[in-house]
Amino acid sequence: MKRLNIILLGLILMLSPLAKADEGMWLLPLLQKYNISTMQEMGLELTAEQIYSINNTSLKDAIVIFGRGCTGEIISDKGLILTNHHCGYGAIQQHSSPEHDYLKNGFWAMSHDEEIPTPGLSVTFLVRIEDVTDKMLKPLNDKMSGEERALTIENTSNTIAAEAKEGNHYNASVRSFFGGNKYYLLVYEVFTDIRMVGAPPSSIGKFGADTDNWMWPRHTGDFSLFRVYADKDNKPASYSPNNVPYTPKHHLPISLKGVEKGDFAMVMGYPGSTQRYMTSWEVEETQTITNSLREYIRGIRQEIILEDMLADDEVRIKYSSKYSGSTNYWKYSIGQNQALKRLKVKQSKEKEQKEFTEWVNSKRKRVKQYGEALNLIKNAVESRKDHVYTSIYLSETLLRGTEIISLASRAEGLLETLDSEEQKGLESAIDRLKNSARSFYKNYNAPTDQKVAKAMFTLFAKEVKDDFKPSIFSSIEQDYESYDEYVDKLFATSIFVDSTHLWKFLENPSKEALENDMAFKASQSVMEKTRLVWNEMRELNAKFNDGHRLYIAGIMEMNDGQPMYPDANFTMRLTYG
Numbered sequence: 001m002k003r004l005n006i007i008l009l010g011l012i013l014m015l016s017p018l019a020k021a022d023e024g025m026w027l028l029p030l031l032q033k034y035n036i037s038t039m040q041e042m043g044l045e046l047t048a049e050q051i052y053s054i055n056n057t058s059l060k061d062a063i064v065i066f067g068r069g070c071t072g073e074i075i076s077d078k079g080l081i082l083t084n085h086h087c088g089y090g091a092i093q094q095h096s097s098p099e100h101d102y103l104k105n106g107f108w109a110m111s112h113d114e115e116i117p118t119p120g121l122s123v124t125f126l127v128r129i130e131d132v133t134d135k136m137l138k139p140l141n142d143k144m145s146g147e148e149r150a151l152t153i154e155n156t157s158n159t160i161a162a163e164a165k166e167g168n169h170y171n172a173s174v175r176s177f178f179g180g181n182k183y184y185l186l187v188y189e190v191f192t193d194i195r196m197v198g199a200p201p202s203s204i205g206k207f208g209a210d211t212d213n214w215m216w217p218r219h220t221g222d223f224s225l226f227r228v229y230a231d232k233d234n235k236p237a238s239y240s241p242n243n244v245p246y247t248p249k250h251h252l253p254i255s256l257k258g259v260e261k262g263d264f265a266m267v268m269g270y271p272g273s274t275q276r277y278m279t280s281w282e283v284e285e286t287q288t289i290t291n292s293l294r295e296y297i298r299g300i301r302q303e304i305i306l307e308d309m310l311a312d313d314e315v316r317i318k319y320s321s322k323y324s325g326s327t328n329y330w331k332y333s334i335g336q337n338q339a340l341k342r343l344k345v346k347q348s349k350e351k352e353q354k355e356f357t358e359w360v361n362s363k364r365k366r367v368k369q370y371g372e373a374l375n376l377i378k379n380a381v382e383s384r385k386d387h388v389y390t391s392i393y394l395s396e397t398l399l400r401g402t403e404i405i406s407l408a409s410r411a412e413g414l415l416e417t418l419d420s421e422e423q424k425g426l427e428s429a430i431d432r433l434k435n436s437a438r439s440f441y442k443n444y445n446a447p448t449d450q451k452v453a454k455a456m457f458t459l460f461a462k463e464v465k466d467d468f469k470p471s472i473f474s475s476i477e478q479d480y481e482s483y484d485e486y487v488d489k490l491f492a493t494s495i496f497v498d499s500t501h502l503w504k505f506l507e508n509p510s511k512e513a514l515e516n517d518m519a520f521k522a523s524q525s526v527m528e529k530t531r532l533v534w535n536e537m538r539e540l541n542a543k544f545n546d547g548h549r550l551y552i553a554g555i556m557e558m559n560d561g562q563p564m565y566p567d568a569n570f571t572m573r574l575t576y577g
Contacts, residue, residue: 024575025573027184027573029131034563039576063268066226071087072226074251075251080227081123081194081227085223086205086206092196106198117195125191127189129571136160169236175571186571195229204221210327264576271573279349283345290333290392293393300455300456300459302327305452369550380540384537386465393460398457399530401456412524415511415515453490453491470529490522
């Protein structure tokens with residue numbers, strides 16, 4: 001008998017927009033129109049209504065957003081969640097210590113009382129999806145600049161989302177699909193009392209580690225278990241010992257019967273992103289800038305961090321989740337570049353663009369409507385090369401790569417309140433910084449960050465053009481013999497190096513002391529350059545977005561009504577085969 005198999009999905013793909021691909025990233029409300037007949041012919045025994053329904057329980061009620069970037073499934077009538085080990089990894093790390101090393105040894109709650117509350121973790125259920133394209137496009141016109149169009153879209157989407165949240169406890173947002181040619185309202189219910197139930201040791205959950213990551217087939221026990229809790233009325237609530245396991249609208253039954261070759265299979269989940277409609281110029285940008293820099297910079301940083309992790313269990317636990325997150329897309333970048341080259345994706349895209357151009361040029365009306373689409377994309381991508389290069393270096397080496405700069409940048413709000421001298425605002429700014437810093441210091445080791453900072457400052461100075469360097473770099477070159485000397489002094493004097501110094505400063509904060517702090521000065525210089533680079537890119541990106549929207553609109557017309565699916569954008573999708 002044909003069986004339904006539901007698994008997790010979290011992929012980033014590049015597919016041909018001009019070739020038919022039934023497997024897709026299909027939107028659930030469109031299954032009845034486009035897919036259900038084919039799926040049933042292939043062996044599916046469910047109706048479209050059983051997969052996605054607003055008024056009745058359906059499979060969509062058992063598929064959740066786990067945390068901020070993963071998929072999970074409800075597998076019991078008491079809110080038990082199955083997700084990946086790598087998705088639960090941050091929570092497992094959060095609860096680990098040298099005394100209770102759940103990363104190394106695993107964890108299993110033997111009762112509800114032993115389940116561990118996990119602050120900051122959420123589980124999100126999809127309530128409904130609604131096509132709001134007409135509402136979104138109504139206030140737009142062709143005379144608008146890219147920035148005017150973006151602002152109008154933002155205002156309209158905020159209004160629609162606000163209306164959807166009136167009189168209920170739901171969250172709502174409007175998302176763009178098909179490059180801004182379609183818009184959907186998504187309404188969610190968010191639960192925040194989530195407790196860790198079980199996780200295998202990392203020797204099972206991360207078996208193969210970076211070597212096997214992004215490789216298939218794999219033999220990894222990549223799973224972990226959590227539970228959703230609710231109040232006595234089964235509604236979302238902050239953590240309370242009085243909360244009870246959530247009773248879901250639907251949960252997935254677990255079959256132990258196995259599968260047979262040729263069984264129908266489908267995937268439901270929240271894939272992060274795809275680039276199905278990417279052009280050849282974007283492929284080149286991805287290969288030569290984005291992926292190459294990520295591989296190079298993270299490789300240097302990760303080597304330093306790993307050395308400290310292997311030398312000290314406390315550092316290993318503190319950095320395990322951050323290191324895993326970094327290596328994940330480091331490995332992805334390497335593999336994607338290899339695949340793009342091997343599969344000759346750039347050449348394939350050039351062929352598609354030629355076909356599109358020939359189709360456009362065959363009718364005067366099309367030339368008027370779509371004739372500039374590819375030129376807009378090409379010119380924007382080629383004009384922003386230095387800006388993309390610099391923004392990646394700023395982020396990977398300094399803003400995200402050097403942790404103390406990341407923390408210091410969070411004190412911007414405090415500086416603003418010190419300027420205003422408003423006591424209530426000052427107290428609020430201090431509380432926000434303290435809350436952020438507590439979480440930061442829990443997983444921070446200053447000596448490790450100091451080693452990383454030396455490498456990152458030196459690397460940035462070597463690889464980035466002078467015109468794109470933050471002003472702090474010219475000061476360092478004038479006042480210090482080396483970047484190592486500068487970093488050593490920064491870590492010896494900054495109030496952000498540990499909680500003791502920061503807490504003491506916050507007892508009686510002064511604008512002068514903050515502005516003269518070396519880590520804060522560095523963060524302000526880096527943020528200033530980052531904003532400048534992004535501001536210069538804004539107009540280019542607006543033109544790119546215009547071209548992208550027109551290109552996809554043209555492809556949709558070129559396909560003459562054939563079913564198409566939009567790029568993934570972390571909204572619920574379905575694929576089958």
